[in-house]
Amino acid sequence: KNQVEQSPQSLIILEGKNCTLQCNYTVSPFSNLRWYKQDTGRGPVSLTIMTFSENTKSNGRYTATLDADTKQSSLHITASQLSDSASYICVVTLYSGAGSYQLTFGKGTKLSVIP
């Protein structure tokens, strides 16, 4: 069964510190991997999208890495801000044939940044 596992489930860090969130997946064949940020009470917003041939992608203070061999991805947040408090969701897309794609969502990591 295709799965996406994220760790940790939750994380509390001090403002200004860095942190790294993990995503392990078993989805195959893999098409792309996405990281989304979801603020409380809002819809998810895309941070990065990586294909299997990319191993890093940045979006401001957010940097995602991908190791397609070990099926692991990480999201690194630099110099955290209070506004980074949110859930971060890892999503893996697999091509299911005939022009169809299936997205498998992780349960997310809830990040709290405190002053």
Next chain:
Amino acid sequence: NAGVTQTPKFRVLKTGQSMTLLCAQDMNHEYMYWYRQDPGMGLRLIHYSVGEGTTAKGEVPDGYNVSRLKKQNFLLGLESAAPSQTSVYFCASGFRGLNEQFFGPGTRLTVL
């Protein structure tokens, strides 16, 4: 551009009642999706559409119906609501399955 909008934002139903959730997008996207999000679980796909007049089942379609009569709108219907359908519902849209999906703000539905 308003992006993806959802109506209503909140709703409380009694068991057995019916309702329709409306999703609208102004980005000319071909693909539209309905998800539900429950505590402790990842987003799960209910139904999706790859173009006007087309719909397909996702991972958890039972108890829901959808229609895509216009390219910009995607409706999600509950014919006979059950407490198990208490959830937050998100609509999303995108140009193709591999491309980025844009999410709406969500509808919080409670079924008593």
